[in-house]
Ligand SMILES: Cc1cc2nc3c(=O)[nH]c(=O)nc-3n(C[C@H](O)[C@H](O)[C@H](O)COP(=O)(O)OP(=O)(O)OC[C@H]3O[C@@H](n4cnc5c(N)ncnc54)[C@H](O)[C@@H]3O)c2cc1C
């Protein structure tokens with residue numbers, strides 16, 4: 001699979017996962033490790049990073065032009081794929097996964113590969129709990145919704161209080177950054193930050209380590225090369241949960 005030139009692939013199927021998230025299946029299989037990402041060229045719009053939710057699919061939440069165009073695609077449409085890039089999750093033994101919203105996508109292949117013992121899944125409402133059915137077959141699944149329509153009423157991070165975190169060798173996390181920051185705080189309070197693996201979904205331009213647009217303060221590590229998965233001790237005292245940079249490099253603070 002090319003690093004520099006996208007390979008053109010045909011969309012073979014589109015699956016509605018939630019009212020907003022769509023999974024696009026494409027013609028060729030991509031060998032990858034769960035957590036790795038590809039750069040997806042959306043003809044005439046942009047090229048954006050996407051986690052692989054299986055060797056033949058990406059799962060997309062529409063937030064702007066490129067993701068909205070992807071979500072409107074149909075069987076027979078074409079996209080370009082470069083990659084896979086990045087490091088992915090590295091686990092063995094007992095693994096806990098914590099996911100919010102579209103952050104479930106990179107953790108899905110890890111769970112379906114039998115590598116996740118317990119899965120904490122959060123979303124705003126019950127219909128927005130992505131991949132709930134396959135996750136409940138492959139893991140011990142606990143859910144939380146912001147509106148209380150299913151599972152725990154509140155943040156998915158509250159479910160951490162119900163578990164003995166020390167039994168897990170790895171805690172793999174992906175979701176909104178304030179949520180990931182809260183998980184890191186809980187792990188750090190118990191001295192377990194080194195067991196945490198956090199997948200950062202940052203703004204990217206090149207995807208190959210050249211432009212610096214995805215660098216994290218203060219270490220300067222690039223999400224596209226040294227990540228997207230970082231251990232908790234790599235992220236302590238970093239910008240995680242405080243701000244991200246937009247396409248112009250300007251800081252956007254979390255409230
Ligand atoms: C390694 C990695 C894996 C990803 N995996 C997935 C995935 O599996 N599914 C998925 O739907 N999305 C994923 N994303 C996020 C996705 O790349 C962005 O949503 C996409 O680039 C937005 O492009 P756009 O043109 O639709 O929106 P834009 O017009 O570029 O942005 C729309 C809004 O979203 C904000 N935004 C854009 N990109 C990001 C970002 N990365 N993080 C936070 N806010 C952002 C912008 O500031 C703006 O407010 C991933 C990102 C990375 C880095």
Ligand code: FES
Pocket residue numbers: 203204205206207208209210211212213214215222223224225
């Ligand atoms: S996106 Fe260019 S260095 Fe990471």
